[in-house]
Amino acid sequence: GTTPASAAAPRDLPLLDAARVVLVGHTSGSSDAPQPQRKSLRALWASNAANQARLAAELGARFNIVATVPPQHMYGIEMSVLLALLGGGAVADAQPLLPADVRATLRALPAPRLLVTTPLHLRALLDAGLELPCEAIVSATAPLDAALARAAEARTGAPLIEVYGATETCVVATRRTAHEQLWTPYPGVSVQPEPDGVRIEAPQLSAPVLLGDLVERAADGRFLLAGRVGDLIEIAGKRASLADLTRRLLAIPGVEDAVIIQHEDADAGGVRRLAALVVAPSTSDAAVMAALRASFDPAFLPRPLKRVAALPRNAL
Numbered sequence: 001g002t003t004p005a006s007a008a009a010p011r012d013l014p015l016l017d018a019a020r021v022v023l024v025g026h027t028s029g030s031s032d033a034p035q036p037q038r039k040s041l042r043a044l045w046a047s048n049a050a051n052q053a054r055l056a057a058e059l060g061a062r063f064n065i066v067a068t069v070p071p072q073h074m075y076g077i078e079m080s081v082l083l084a085l086l087g088g089g090a091v092a093d094a095q096p097l098l099p100a101d102v103r104a105t106l107r108a109l110p111a112p113r114l115l116v117t118t119p120l121h122l123r124a125l126l127d128a129g130l131e132l133p134c135e136a137i138v139s140a141t142a143p144l145d146a147a148l149a150r151a152a153e154a155r156t157g158a159p160l161i162e163v164y165g166a167t168e169t170c171v172v173a174t175r176r177t178a179h180e181q182l183w184t185p186y187p188g189v190s191v192q193p194e195p196d197g198v199r200i201e202a203p204q205l206s207a208p209v210l211l212g213d214l215v216e217r218a219a220d221g222r223f224l225l226a227g228r229v230g231d232l233i234e235i236a237g238k239r240a241s242l243a244d245l246t247r248r249l250l251a252i253p254g255v256e257d258a259v260i261i262q263h264e265d266a267d268a269g270g271v272r273r274l275a276a277l278v279v280a281p282s283t284s285d286a287a288v289m290a291a292l293r294a295s296f297d298p299a300f301l302p303r304p305l306k307r308v309a310a311l312p313r314n315a316l
Contacts, residue, residue, distance in 0.1 A: 018042040025074050025167045037167050045086060046204040047170035050186040051078060051163075052087035054174055058136045058159050059112040065091040066105050066134070067116040074167045075140045079116040089114070097121075099128035106133045115158075119144045119250075120257060120313065122152055127256075132156045138163060139177075143225075143243065145251045149177035164225070168209045169200050173223070182222040191215060191223050198223075214241065233262055235271060235299045242274075245300055249276060252291040254283030257311050260302055276302035279310055 023039040055063065067080035083089035092109060096102045102125060106113055112135040117125070119142050125132060126148070137152060137160040144162045152160050164183050165171035173183040173191065185191050190201040197212045214226040227241020242260055249258045257279040266272050280288060285305060292301055 016041055018045070023077070025077070027167050028073075039170075043170075043204040043206075044082060047078065047202075048082045048086045050189075050203070051083060051171055052089075054161070054186070055083070055114065055136065055138075056088065058161070059114060061088045063089055063112045063114050063135070064109040065089045065114045065116060066094075066096065066102065066109065067091060068096060068102060068121055069116055069118060069141070070095065074165070074170060075163070076116075078165075078171055079114075079138055079140075079163075099125050099130050103130045103132060111135055114138060118142060119148060123148055123256060126151055126155060134158050136161065140164075140171075143247045143250075144177045145247065146177055146181075147251055153178045166209075166211055168211065169202060170204055172200055172202050182218060182224055184222050191217060191221070193217055193223075197229050233272075233274075233300075235273075238297060238299050240297070240300050245274070245296065248295050249278070249288075249292065252280075252283070252288055255280045255288065259311060274300055274302045276305045277308050277311060278305060279308060 018041050020041055021038045022041050025037045026034040065080055065083060069076040071077045071081050080091045084091040092105055094105050096105045115134040115137045117139055119139055122139060134156055136158050140163045149160045159176060160178060161174050162177045163171045164173040172189045173185045175183045188203045192199045193215050197210050198215045200209045200211060212229045214229060216224040216226055227244045231242035233240055233242060245260045249255060249260060255278060258276060260274055260276045262274055263272050278288060289305060
């Protein structure tokens, strides 16, 4: 007789070479020409296992993902494509942008739900005043202000996890920004400050990677981000990070978006002063400057502070 299909011997499935390059990402080119970063299957599996374990601690092994970020960069790939392909996530087939669409997509999914977003988009979602039904939030691509993180957790009742990494390394650390400043590396990850950045070792890396971030390492292995090597400035013998100054400007109530830059030309005293571009339709210049004076060393106060309707952004 014939063998029933249900009892047929299983076919031999081909084994995938773990060392095979399956993805090539490119660095942003913000400090140099974009560089290709080749990722093997083994590397992606290792990095995704760490992300999966961190999220499973909040959501359980299975969860649904709404990603408002595109998969054209590593953050979007890691937190949508790879979590669904290699982990316990199921990603929604929509990529909503407008607050009402984000809410509708979240509502259509069963719990537990993960919202993958950015600080700029998260602020817009909260400002819309709509319900955001989710059980966890992940944020990256720019520093997340602690006040914004607290507001998001208060609105949703969900933990907000900020992730740290780069195209070169994938995600290597997280923090609950509403409750802590220090970052906790994933298991097996080493973060070591160097004079010209920070050296990262991780299970997904075949060799240490040097990133251009400035970190202060605590005795327990956690660390504080203190800016980037490329954005360190010196005025009147004092040093600061443009990224850290911008972060403090963004923390001012009423400031929706902003950036601090350094003038290319020096003033009469030979000093390259700072300037600020600010999106703050509901706050006066005087209120912003008063908040800056309370937070900034006088040497780093922006002159001028220029209002704009919006800053040019290529992604949320």
